[in-house]
Amino acid sequence: MRSAVQFSHLSAGFIAVLVGYTSSAAIIFQAAAAAGASQAQISSWMWALGLGMGATCIGFSLRYREPILTAWSTPGAALLVTALAGVPMSEAIGVFIFSSALIFLCGITGWFDHIMQRVPPGLAAAMLGGVLLTFGLDLFSSAETQPWLVAAMLATYFALRHRLPRYVIPLSLCVGLAVAAVTGLLQFEQFSWQLAKPVLMTPSFSLASLIGIGIPLFVVTMASQNVPGIAVLRAHGYHTQGSPLISWTGITGLLLAPFGGFAFNLAAISAAVCMGKEVDADPKQRYKAGVWAGIFYLLMGLFGATVVSLFAALPNELIMAIAGLALLGTIGSSLTVALADEKERDAALLTFMITASGVALFGIGSAFWGLLVGGIVHGLNVKRSAKL
Structure with missing residues (x-):
């Protein structure tokens, strides 16, 4: 008789959450800070994200008996x-409400596949690469002020990325923490254990923000998160329809956006942790790892204030380095996809360069303009090819 609780299920769920948080939580804090969020509001963001991911991971995994994990949209x-x-x-x-509404509409109407087919993969990848380029550059610019810290983390990353790909980011973070502790960079005076409190933030709507931020947020979440999330499920022999899942992530976003839940989507990398043979020899039992992941996400959400104070104790260079x-890998794969097709290369290159430039016209951000200009050039190239 099988044990109700197996360590392989619990550990896989824990590792999935650990990888998710250590690999991109720093980016969440930077995003919240960019919007001028207070400490309490950042804590609310983490509460909303943890609650949303936990509830959907548990709900999906129990409903479909498959290890279906969700995540925040790192891109x-x-x-x-x-x-x-x-x-x-x-x-x-x-913006969060608008983007979540678009995700919900894509799921409930079945537009998901149609929209993704109309957005050339190369352009979506180029826009993503342009958005992420800043983080890659920040990784090396942070070495100006803390060269030994960044060098140790880089060395760890390149030494272990092929041997221990699942754990390379947590291990790089551990090395960074060790160097920061030895050099006196950790500031734990303000650290405290406390539960997160949700903060209701009233929305307002600006056409420039909805177009310049909301649409690119929707596109990168769908193209860079939901599409790979479905692909991971299919690659492991799970065939649950994607539209209902995407609909529920949209609903979750609509409910939690006022508290800071900016985007929810199907997970790919962290989900893969719960889908391998090492989790359970029986594929029908691996859903339990997804349930455990949901439980750990809920705990992380409840202690979101503690997570916030923990990151506040870390040096900014360490956060920039671990985010970079x-x-x-995502930057590299984005550029590979963007430039792979020679016929789309000029359109993709324009998309990448405009997005990376950070130019804002009429109050609308560079990601939208990059995708728009790239799309126009792509359309002209298609017409030109059709005439030949």
């Missing part, structure tokens, strides 16, 4: 770091 958070600079928090909340390391 979306990266987009927000630059896009939310100078944007009032109320407008940011309006966590996104190096």
